[in-house]
Amino acid sequence: MAQHTLEVIVENSPGVLARVAGLFSRRAYNIERLSVGPTANPETSKMQIVVNLDGHALEQVIAQLDKLINVIAIKEILQESAQPTVHDTQPDYQN
Amino acid sequence: MSQMNGASSLVASLEACGVDVMFGIPGGAILPAYDPIFSSPIRHILVRHEQGAGHAATGYAQVTGRVGVCIATSGPGATNLVTPLADAAMDSVPVVAITGQVPSVAIGTDAFQEADIRGITMPFTKHNYLITDPAQIPRAIAEAFHIASTGRPGPVLVDIAKDALQKMTDFEFPTSISLKGYQPQAVPNTQSIIDAADLIAQSSKPIFYVGGGVIKAEASRELLELAQLLGAPVVTTLMARGAFPDSHPLHLGMPGMHGTVAAVTGLQKADLLITLGARFDDRVTGKLSTFAVNAKVIHADIDPAEIGKNRFADVAVLGDLKHTIAALIPALRSALSKNRPDLTPWLHQMNSLQSAYPLGYDTPKDGALSPQYVIERLGKISGPHAIFAAGVGQHQMWASQFISYENPRTWLNSGGLGTMGYAVPAAMGAKVGAPDTTVWAIDGDGCFQMTNQELVTCALNNIPIKVAIINNESLGMVRQWQTLFYEGRYSNTNLESKRVPNFPMLAEAMGCIGLSCERAEDVDEIIEKAMNINDQPVVVDFRVHRDAMVWPMVAAGTSNDDIMIARETAPDWDSQEL
Numbered sequence: 001m002a003q004h005t006l007e008v009i010v011e012n013s014p015g016v017l018a019r020v021a022g023l024f025s026r027r028a029y030n031i032e033r034l035s036v037g038p039t040a041n042p043e044t045s046k047m048q049i050v051v052n053l054d055g056h057a058l059e060q061v062i063a064q065l066d067k068l069i070n071v072i073a074i075k076e077i078l079q080e081s082a083q084p085t086v087h088d089t090q091p092d093y094q095n
Numbered sequence: 096m097s098q099m100n101g102a103s104s105l106v107a108s109l110e111a112c113g114v115d116v117m118f119g120i121p122g123g124a125i126l127p128a129y130d131p132i133f134s135s136p137i138r139h140i141l142v143r144h145e146q147g148a149g150h151a152a153t154g155y156a157q158v159t160g161r162v163g164v165c166i167a168t169s170g171p172g173a174t175n176l177v178t179p180l181a182d183a184a185m186d187s188v189p190v191v192a193i194t195g196q197v198p199s200v201a202i203g204t205d206a207f208q209e210a211d212i213r214g215i216t217m218p219f220t221k222h223n224y225l226i227t228d229p230a231q232i233p234r235a236i237a238e239a240f241h242i243a244s245t246g247r248p249g250p251v252l253v254d255i256a257k258d259a260l261q262k263m264t265d266f267e268f269p270t271s272i273s274l275k276g277y278q279p280q281a282v283p284n285t286q287s288i289i290d291a292a293d294l295i296a297q298s299s300k301p302i303f304y305v306g307g308g309v310i311k312a313e314a315s316r317e318l319l320e321l322a323q324l325l326g327a328p329v330v331t332t333l334m335a336r337g338a339f340p341d342s343h344p345l346h347l348g349m350p351g352m353h354g355t356v357a358a359v360t361g362l363q364k365a366d367l368l369i370t371l372g373a374r375f376d377d378r379v380t381g382k383l384s385t386f387a388v389n390a391k392v393i394h395a396d397i398d399p400a401e402i403g404k405n406r407f408a409d410v411a412v413l414g415d416l417k418h419t420i421a422a423l424i425p426a427l428r429s430a431l432s433k434n435r436p437d438l439t440p441w442l443h444q445m446n447s448l449q450s451a452y453p454l455g456y457d458t459p460k461d462g463a464l465s466p467q468y469v470i471e472r473l474g475k476i477s478g479p480h481a482i483f484a485a486g487v488g489q490h491q492m493w494a495s496q497f498i499s500y501e502n503p504r505t506w507l508n509s510g511g512l513g514t515m516g517y518a519v520p521a522a523m524g525a526k527v528g529a530p531d532t533t534v535w536a537i538d539g540d541g542c543f544q545m546t547n548q549e550l551v552t553c554a555l556n557n558i559p560i561k562v563a564i565i566n567n568e569s570l571g572m573v574r575q576w577q578t579l580f581y582e583g584r585y586s587n588t589n590l591e592s593k594r595v596p597n598f599p600m601l602a603e604a605m606g607c608i609g610l611s612c613e614r615a616e617d618v619d620e621i622i623e624k625a626m627n628i629n630d631q632p633v634v635v636d637f638r639v640h641r642d643a644m645v646w647p648m649v650a651a652g653t654s655n656d657d658i659m660i661a662r663e664t665a666p667d668w669d670s671q672e673l
């Protein structure tokens with residue numbers, strides 16, 4: 001499974017957790033784990049998000065996260081077990 | 096710095112942002128703001144439904160390139176803005192929405208007219224704010240305008256608690272804005288420009304796939320120069336109609352579900368897509384895995400998240416298209432001086448497709464009026480500077496196909512969300528933004544019944560738009576799908592709108608001139624008549640034949656290779672060398 005850990009520095013503003021969680025949910029990205037904690041700077045917080053890519057491209061997840069105005073920086077924490085990113089397009093559908 | 100209440104600070108901030116007009120409706124939570132609005136030089140246009148305010152702000156923005164502003168009260172006022180905000184997000188339109196919210200102590204108590212509009216609009220605003228401290232108002236407004244209008248444009252909502260509007264505060268408008276998490280890249284990286292130019296110079300079947308971003312970036316002139324330098328064919332998507340002159344010999348028309356055979360096939364057969372401000376939407380690509388399978392892709396866009404979202408990009412160029420295209424021109428000139436592929440065979444193929452499969456339509460045998468003919472005449476008589484705003488449905492596709500767009504910002508429609516009810520209020524906003532230009536709403540009989548009440552607003556505020564209702568007495572586009580895919584079982588698509596309502600009478604009741612037209616021989620005269628009424632809105636009920644269909648068509652979920660030019664009729668591929 002393509003699991004990746006992202007460390008996301010966000011502005012410590014109301015609603016920021018909802019923005020991140022909402023983004024993952026509406027774009028059908030799977031969150032395996034999420035934690036939020038303080039940083040040395042009281043104006044920012046740090047989120048650790050473990051995402052299960054499930055066919056989505058990591059670059060796309062990061063780019064979408066980065067579009068949130070309250071997201072300041074995103075870094076991938078590399079782990080031993082990390083799998084290479086799969087570049088997949090959205091499935092075809094009919095509507 | 097001066098002392099005033101939050102409401103005055105809001106209006107002073109809007110003035111500082113250069114707002115000249117806003118569209119809205121007051122109510123309890125936003126009422127404090129309406130007091131300073133009363134004495135502000137900003138023109139406030141009192142609409143009849145907040146959805147109209149939102150689409151009017153959108154139409155204004157699409158025509159002027161400036162930020163459109165709408166304003167509403169809490170609860171139902173705010174939720175009525177949901178559709179136009181979602182619409183503006185899908186079509187990347189710079190809109191700022193201001194909403195009143197219940198007093199801060201009441202937030203979270205299910206107070207009267209409380210709705211969490213910030214939560215509701217999170218998925219389809221570029222950003223949004225809930226302000227409970229009056230001192231934050233100027234900065235929030237300044238940031239909202241900055242965010243809405245820069246980078247990839249989009250809607251921003253600012254929800255302000257009533258007590259924040261009432262409390263006293265010091266007004267100080269920020270002189271600069273810096274957002275740590277928002278720094279759109281305007282100037283493209285030089286290497287990406289060189290890579291793009293080199294790839295173009297190696298291609299023998301390149302095509303320009305032009306999206307709405309070119310219009311937003313005001314890059315039409317640059318595009319014309321680039322396209323002529325290379326001499327490659329151009330297609331303009333539904334959002335890009337007018338970005339490149341329809342009359343230009345390199346223009347193959349619109350691609351996608353109802354695109355021309357040449358434009359659809361041009362993309363399919365190309366060896367290189369030069370993608371400028373387009374996003375590989377499913378309505379353009381058809382079944383994605385079969386889209387332009389032999390093409391490499393250059394993708395130039397200001398939004399990094401569009402790169403690789405639906406289609407892998409061999410070369411990505413991030414930046415404002417005005418800069419990007421301007422930089423590509425000399426880079427390409429130099430690349431072509433080293434290697435200039437012969438595009439003649441490719442152009443020849445495209446030209447033969449164009450002449451074999453031009454857009455066309457049948458004239459009904461019983462003498463009934465063709466909708467396409469009406470729309471074609473509207474375009475011809477109104478000329479290349481007139482602005483057209485369409486609803487959603489068959490009439491929208493015909494308006495895109497049968498009017499020749501020569502200039503950017505003359506074609507407005509709801510491309511991404513497909514919002515019925517967009518046309519009349521968007522035309523109103525467009526006319527406010529371009530008062531000296533002819534503005535036509537080309538609307539369906541179904542769409543018109545969703546938002547026509549804004550004609551009252553137009554009549555009372557001297558906004559003389561013209562509306563052509565393409566009255567086929569049905570939800571025509573849905574009916575077309577029922578004809579093609581549901582064995583002609585017309586479940587709930589018959590509107591009976593040749594019986595009720597009486598559109599000309601409805602128009603007259605709203606303070607407009609109402610006209611009606613049923614015969615082809617009267618079309619020109621009635622259009623001329625409408626063109627000569629410029630002190631009042633005009634509505635023409637064009638009573639057209641009901642069974643006309645939009646062709647060509649690529650059925651949803653199928654491949655662009657399976658384009659049909661009429662029912663069960665594919666192009667005669669064997670006679671084409673491709």
Ligand SMILES: Cc1ncc(C[n+]2csc(CCOP(=O)(O)OP(=O)(O)O)c2C)c(N)n1
Pocket residue numbers: 486487488489490491513514515516538539540541542543565567569570571572573
């Ligand atoms: C708000 C909304 N509801 C439903 C639809 C689905 N829909 C798409 S086109 C269409 C028919 C539109 O009818 P009309 O305005 O008469 O246009 P026509 O297709 O007949 O030209 C409908 C119902 C939509 N796009 N938007």
Ligand SMILES: [Mg+2]
Pocket residue numbers: 488539540541565566567568569570571
């Ligand atoms: Mg209709």
